[in-house]
Amino acid sequence: ADTIKVGVLHSLSGTMAISETTLKDTVLMMIEQQNKKGGVLGKKLEAVVVDPASNWPLFAEKAEQLLVKDKVAVVFGCWTSVSRKSVLPVFEKNNGLLFYPVQYEGEESSKNVFYTGAAPNQQAIPAVDYLMKDIGVKRWVLAGTDYVYPRTTNKILEAYLKAKGVKQEDILINYTPFGHSDWQSIVADIKKFGSAGKKTAVVSTINGDANVPFYKELGNQKISAEDIPVVAFSVGEEELSGIDTKPLVGHLAAWNYFESISTPVNKSFIKEWHAYTKNPKRVTNDPMEAHVIGFNMWVKAVEKAKTIDVAKVTDAMIGIEVPNMTGGTAKMLANHHLTKPVFIGEIRADGQFDVVWKTEGLVPGDAWSDYLPGSKDIEADWVTLKCGNYNTKTKKCSGQNYE
Amino acid sequence: MLTIKSLNQFYGGSHILWDVDMTVPTGSCTCLMGRNGMGKTTLLKCIMGLLPTVSGELLYDDTDLRKISADRRARLGVGYVPQGREIFSQLTVEENLRIGLSASRGKLKEIPEQIFTMFPVLKKMLRRRGGDLSGGQQQQLAIGRAMVLEPKLLILDEPTEGIQPNIVHEIGDIILRLNKEANLTVLLVEQKLPFARRVASEFRIIDKGRIVAADRIAGLTDDLVRHHLTV
């Protein structure tokens, strides 16, 4: 073929379209720009866009279609963990290559996937450190949507907090279903929990659509960021652009990227994005940065390997460095995760974030959490161990789904 | 009042009415007769506009009914009492009667008292759901309901079916009275010969979708009856 095909596997309809449509556009923009630069290995890139429609089995079907029928060289896609889990066997079976751009719960490292979003240690732990040390939070509400990412993150946080001496009665854990829209009782509970005289914060792993009514209710029940700050891991600029942010000023989010971080790279990226979408108000966000990083890394790896052959490209990927958009460098680690800076931002009235804290340097992504009993002995290393889940105790590699 | 020329009607593939020619003279009480399944109800529904007609003419005075929807026919003064009563079963008796008010020719505001004089049982049961009435009560309601329209032409499909004898008799009186005094033209489908003979001034016989006999009621001979109305 005279083009190299790039698969884009993001929901354009259904519940996840809200988040994923932007990522599709991001990849298309990257492809367009790369083609302007002459493509890759002298060939133009050609995007193959499909719509898995927020339907998890359909993700698997579409992934297989991209790999088997369209024979794409690489796929950028997925948002929810379940969609990733659904396509994982397909990528392993057909030896495909997936770039997954969203912060997630960790506990995974596949030969065929590169995780360009944050692992829990690149988001949750630093955020809690900040609240504990800088804000003096003593009481914790861990509120999340009931699925793996919040469950795991909260498990990790709970273990972490307890290790730091927080008592059980000072932790309130609450799970709600996807799209939960009636937050009255829960917010009232949080209010009560927070009125016990100790500084209280909410760590929110509430996902997607449920956030809007949640924040609205916070505002209406007059829970201000000054009294009970909420730090969110799934609320970025994109989500805020759908919320009236005035009542939310001061609430927090932890990410590896904020649109408001003013670096030359970021400024020019935002400009290109506005030009590409023909919408000067279109915001950027963390998963977009992840895709940009992932895309640039892939291009670099292909050029290094001089082929699009998946095995060679995956080998070449490790150690690749590309600049991130906040002034640092993203490096692909042997566990298929990245090094990332962590920022805490406070929501501004205009829906952007003011960075109020950041980590000293870059945090390397950890696929297997050190705070979970089941996974603290597991390691991922695709260079020396050639394994995504190597048990350092039993010295065995498990869970491999290929060959 | 009503002139029908070469009317044809089909249900799906089957031809039900064959070139029906029929007139209903103004001021008459015309009785349409025929065995079961010969197309009487079908013909009435065509006149009312509830079934499409494939070809033919349908004149009401000088208006071509075929171009007009059923509800306009009703507002032009065609009242219909269907076979099987077709009461609005979840509406109360009163509501069943009120439906016709805004379409009545006199733009009535209230249900005319005359209806309750005809059918006193309706007055007693104003608040009851139409569907709860007994069969005969429903039949009375159906007639009363059509009367609210103050029709010029009243179409009745077996109106005495299921009604107790003394009220059947009364209905006969009422039809006669309306026909004579209020100058109401009546088109009646009726199986009961004595009743037909008593109230009708004209008769038409339909057989296998065709009109096979038409005359003054006096001309309804036993021979005709035997020929067309027995099995």
Next chain:
Amino acid sequence: MNASTALRQGWQKVFGTGARSERPIAPDTTHGTILYLEDITVSFDGFKALNALTLYVDAGELRCIIGPNGAGKTTMMDVITGKTRPDAGSAWFGQTIDLLTLTEPQIAEAGIGRKFQKPTVFEQHTVLENLELAAAGNKSIWATLFSPLTAVQRDRIDHVLETVRLQDRRDTRAGVLSHGQKQWLEIGMLLMQDAQMLLVDEPVAGMTPQEVERTAELLLSLEGQHSVVVVEHDMNFVRSIARKVTVLHEGHVLAEGTMDQVQNDAKVVEVYLGE
């Protein structure tokens, strides 16, 4: 009790279908009376449609019931067939069967068939299928699923088709039949059921005089083997078949006797017959 009987009994309990072939219960008419209705009262929102109605029907009798519209005739049939539960009173089929404790299909199974006032047939089924559905026999799932109609049943269908003169309509969908044809079909279904007791609500409504005559003949022919209760407003028809006539009025029996007696009863004339 071993596992398989337990399983079968479980199945029967849930799906309510044993491999019963004979009637589970049959009316015991040793006293000559097949239907006992005593002090039946049915009220709707305070209105008494039946008011302490007491009525007995003899085995093999042909009984006519007349009465003004709204007298409670149809309601009475509803009570007998299990459609309406009375507020008070008792209803027995023969000596032993308490109708008030049975469901509609159990009552039908016990031997009471009914023709409705408004003809109700299975509109999507053909005439033949309608009759087939009504055919007497084992109506359990097992039977209908695995055993086809018997030759006897098929002969019976042909016979009934002829009786109701719908032979050339046998493969027509019942829904397209005219009103009168549906009446006949329903009578046919009643015949197929081969019930001990037939409740016939206004069978001749919408029929031509000749058909009325034929219906009368038909009903008379059933007399003896079957008990028949007929409700009609067509006095000519009633006269032609009447043995004993019961007049209902406002939910209870106003008069009972031969046609002549009833016809000359002043009260009956006043509320029902007119002049």
Next chain:
Amino acid sequence: MTRPDRQTSVRSRFVLAFMTMLALLPSIASAADANETFAQALKPLATASFQEKQQVIAAIAATRHPNARPVLSALLEGNLHTRDADQRIFIVTEGEEGLALTDPLMLQAAGSAPADEFTKITTNNQLRKALRGLIAGFDLSDPDAEVRLAAVSEMLRTLDEDGVLILRQRVAEESDSKVRSAIETGLALADLDNEDAAVRLAAAVRLEDSLSPDVYNRLKELTGRGDDGAFNEPDDQVRAAAAATVRNIDNWRSIYGGVETLFFGLSLGSVLVLAAIGLAITFGVMGVINMAHGELIMLGAYTTYVMQLLMPSHIGASVVVAIPMAFLVAGTVGILIERGVVRFLYGRPLETLLATFGVSLILQQIVRDIFTANNRPVETPAWMAGSWQINEALSITYNRLYVILFTAVVFTVLLIVLKKTTLGLKVRAVAQNRAMAKSMGVRTEWVDALTFGLGSGIAGVAGVALSQLTNVGPNLGQQYIIDSFMVVVFGGVANLWGTLIGGMSLGVINKVLEPFAGAVLAKILVLIALILFIQRRPRGLFPQKGRAAEG
């Protein structure tokens, strides 16, 4: 010390300075000196870290300079900027051409300049909280009692020894009884630390009627034992008084908790009713299984958004204007659906399901193409924001309150239309027997279109309300369609009252269960209850009765 609070240090420094200044008042230095001090205090703001800013603002407040308050509020509101060129600080307001500058020393206009030459002096939560406390210190002597009351409440949020001092000063002068009472509560709280048991007792008694969580926490602590096993409060009497008050608050709290749960339930219920009530017409009365109902709600919500875009400076009014607009938009689309699709399907209700499902997919995608897949921000007008604080244990959010009232209004209007107008009668007649209604002269086509339009319009109106509670996005409709059908059916098809009672009771039951079972399990339990309830009443809460309904 009362509380180990971050603000303590800031406050104490400020109060110390303040007290000193009060003492020195007669001999206060010249105005020029004062300005100089103020300018000096202000200067470090330009470069300070968040930590340092805490001290800087305390110092600013301590100057008691007349401009201190305006400067601090400017900082709080994000209107204090530094000029990048010379690090000078200005109070700015956004003007037509860049920023309008005000000199903080003189409070005089200092021209305007392009925005990109300035950097905002940022604040964070802790700073803002401290700022509010400091500003409140200035407001204690405001002539307006409301302002004073707010200032006291603000101070109570961060009360410490120094705050107590200020309040003690103020209480003597305070003329307004409400303000004084608020101050006294604060002081009584402080008195609980007094060494004199009698004072503590008096304070505990003084707090008897309070419902404040601060009081509760403090008293609760008094009744307990410390780590060493000794009572936190050595005096029996004080402890008894405290315990009594704690019990009292507990009692009231559980009562108000019940009221709150009921309110939550009614408000959830009214959302369900609003979403369902249009369906009660199109489905309940007309028998159309309108799968696009949710999308009609969605259109109403988007209409609200568009109205806000059209009248950005009248957000309060935009929501009101959106109501008739949403009715028109959704109603018109409803009529189009009826004329274009549904009317060919009367008598085939199940096929309306198929066709309207198709319509709903199309509507979703249209919205996605026009407004993108993202949620759209709909602002809450000021009059709907916040909550009505009935007392310290009970507050009711305004937006929910309005939604409940709104539901009541919509319901009443609809009830009147259906029960009292001939349209209502005709609708029901047509729904039951179309051919016969025609024969009675009813213009069925009109009635169909109007009724469907009415039901759709109401759905749109529901969308306006929902836009105030939840996401305005292409999936909005999908969230409510299932619940809507459930409510209508639970209530008993074709009965408006059923929809009302059904929706409300589902809401209340859900909210009563939620505290015990959690949100998910509560919902599951409600669904199971619904299934079991239908066993008891196979035709819903208000079934259609009579012979006809039995079939």
Next chain:
Amino acid sequence: MKPSTPLMESLLGERGTRIFLSVLVATAVLVPVLHLTFDAGSPLHLSSYTMTLIGKYMTYALLAVAVDLVWGYCGILSLGHAAFFALGGYAMGMYLMRQIGTRGVYADPILPDFMVFLNWKELPWFWQGFDMFWFAALMVILVPGLLALLFGWLAFRSRVTGVYLSIITQALTYALMLAFFRNDMGFGGNNGLTDFKDILGFGINQPGTRVGLFVASAIALGLGYLACRYITLSRAGRVVQAIRDAESRTRFIGYRVESYKLWVFTFSAVLAGIAGALYVPQVGIINPSEFQPINSIEVVIWVAVGGRGTLYGAVAGAVIVNYAKSYFTAAVPEFWLYALGALFVLVTLFLPRGVVGLADRFTPGSREPVPEAAKA
């Protein structure tokens, strides 16, 4: 195929059925052959993608046939059949999960991965036995069957009909969805069950296994279809249709309506469960979104598109709608909802008897158009 016995004759005595069965047999033979005998380069090669896709459609078709049986023939509009499908799928998924054994990422011999990282210490009781295929297979039938039996028994006994029944079936699947979403339930929460390794000892991604699953789906569809066809042809089938059209009338001629309904409902639920069980190993995941109420509604829509009340119509509808979905989401990913939406609207307006109605229209001697019974 030549009908040999009278039974065969009547089973196959319908053109649609004959066409459907021929196509099915041809597919069941040709697809594996094309897949296995030609290698990837050959133009005749049929990719595993295509085969899996067709296999998936066949399980959907079986689900559609099950729904058509209850809805098209018995008039029970079940908006909960996706639940039975999903339960069958979960039963199979649990078996597949347990087959992973120590090959999970945490290498726990007993606990599935999701339990390990959520800190579960032992296998919950309801996971016992699923390591055995026969047990799982039994559960595939029993779980949906017993649930349908219990639910149907409650509902039919109280004579819940029409929309009321539809809505409570919907409530059932909705409640199950919420329950399965809960991680505490022990079914893997939102992620569900995935990462399967093998089935009956064969690697789940091996071409041979894939072919096996494909053929099994074809056989299940064929047998399920014939069973339903047999039922609808039998006298019981006519009773069931009578119940659909006039329930109370059926009672008065002596049929135990509740028992018939319960039986059909349960049977249909079992078919749905089997379909789900075959679906899961082919798509590689089962999670609570399969319980979404909208899924059940979609199944009803497949049936309506194909033509309610004809079993082959249900099959056609399932395949057409799902193929359209597969095709449109790739060909016009940004506009496919317009296409699918328009398809639904147009089919309703212009093909009142579904797609097969269109075919019948050109077939001489087919039954005259049936005006739909006006009731749900």
